[in-house]
Amino acid sequence: MSLPLKELINYGKTQLERAGIEDADRDARGLYCFLDRLDSVGLMMHWQDVLQDNQCEAYFELIERRAAGEPFQYITGTQEFMGLTFAVDPSVLIPRQDTETVVEDAEELIQKGTLRDRPYGKPGAIKEILDLCCGSGAIGISLAKRCGRLKVTCSDISAPAIATARRNAAANGCKSVRFEQGDLFEPFSGKLGRKKFDMIISNPPYIASSVIPELQREVREHEPLEALDGGEDGLDFYRCIASEAAGHLHKNGVLMLEIGFDQGEAVTEMLRETGLYGDVTCLKDLAGKDRIVTAKKLKKPLDSAVQP
Numbered sequence: 001m002s003l004p005l006k007e008l009i010n011y012g013k014t015q016l017e018r019a020g021i022e023d024a025d026r027d028a029r030g031l032y033c034f035l036d037r038l039d040s041v042g043l044m045m046h047w048q049d050v051l052q053d054n055q056c057e058a059y060f061e062l063i064e065r066r067a068a069g070e071p072f073q074y075i076t077g078t079q080e081f082m083g084l085t086f087a088v089d090p091s092v093l094i095p096r097q098d099t100e101t102v103v104e105d106a107e108e109l110i111q112k113g114t115l116r117d118r119p120y121g122k123p124g125a126i127k128e129i130l131d132l133c134c135g136s137g138a139i140g141i142s143l144a145k146r147c148g149r150l151k152v153t154c155s156d157i158s159a160p161a162i163a164t165a166r167r168n169a170a171a172n173g174c175k176s177v178r179f180e181q182g183d184l185f186e187p188f189s190g191k192l193g194r195k196k197f198d199m200i201i202s203n204p205p206y207i208a209s210s211v212i213p214e215l216q217r218e219v220r221e222h223e224p225l226e227a228l229d230g231g232e233d234g235l236d237f238y239r240c241i242a243s244e245a246a247g248h249l250h251k252n253g254v255l256m257l258e259i260g261f262d263q264g265e266a267v268t269e270m271l272r273e274t275g276l277y278g279d280v281t282c283l284k285d286l287a288g289k290d291r292i293v294t295a296k297k298l299k300k301p302l303d304s305a306v307q308p
């Protein structure tokens with residue numbers, strides 16, 4: 001069956017609409033662009049072309065995958081984040097726009113020593129950072145790219161995620177980013193036990209286990225559960241990070257965490273209660289929802305601090 005491109009894409013759109021895909025038109029066009037390596041202008045220029053059987057079949061295969069709920073980004077294998085292209089696959093979460101806010105705040109802090117224009121440390125104090133639970137490496141690699149001499153280490157429990165993150169660092173020209181594989185701070189216990197950072201930044205799994213079945217099909221069925229599931233109340237990773245991060249930070253070192261929209265209070269409280277951090281601050285995302293909690297390691301823990 002040969003079809004004009006215009007009809008082919010219309011057919012793709014209809015299939016996606018029938019499958020309940022939200023942005024059927026965008027995805028139908030996007031998948032063709034991916035297949036034929038076109039941008040949206042190129043697509044318009046070929047709009048009247050008549051396509052051969054094999055091209056139509058290749059397109060239908062992509063449409064079928066998308067109609068079955070596979071995320072667009074896993075089909076094309078990439079996601080744009082902070083103006084960079086990141087390779088993504090089912091071993092890593094697809095970087096979200098919400099996380100761009102985290103990177104923007106971190107960059108401001110690293111470059112200027114301020115957080116949304118409020119002084120939050122000395123300019124130039126942050127020279128070395130750890131991106132904990134790095135997944136595709138989106139946070140660490142974007143910061144390495146944007147902040148000249150910044151030293152960046154990315155770590156994750158998942159070996160395939162680290163492999164993807166390494167590829168992303170290379171593809172984006174960030175050769176000096178280092179990678180460690182292991183559970184949370186485990187890679188920084190043995191040989192690297194004395195290593196300390198000026199900032200630890202993390203977007204850990206934070207969805208409550210009971211909420212996972214309610215997530216969008218794309219997320220629930222295709223994205224890595226271990227990158228999403230934060231335990232019974234979604235806060236398991238923050239508990240561990242709150243108690244352990246201070247031991248891996250220099251004095252005045254900063255902890256910056258992405259959080260779920262309803263976790264601001266709990267995470268802020270949790271960090272305060274440790275007695276290890278001061279200046280605990282919750283920041284909102286572009287939608288006006290709580291999205292980030294930052295804290296600074298105190299020079300001396302408060303008396304209330306639980307001694308390990």
Ligand code: GLN
Pocket residue numbers: 096098203204205206207219227228229
């Ligand atoms: N923001 C992601 C989502 O809502 C979750 C990210 C995470 O658990 N770290 O799907």
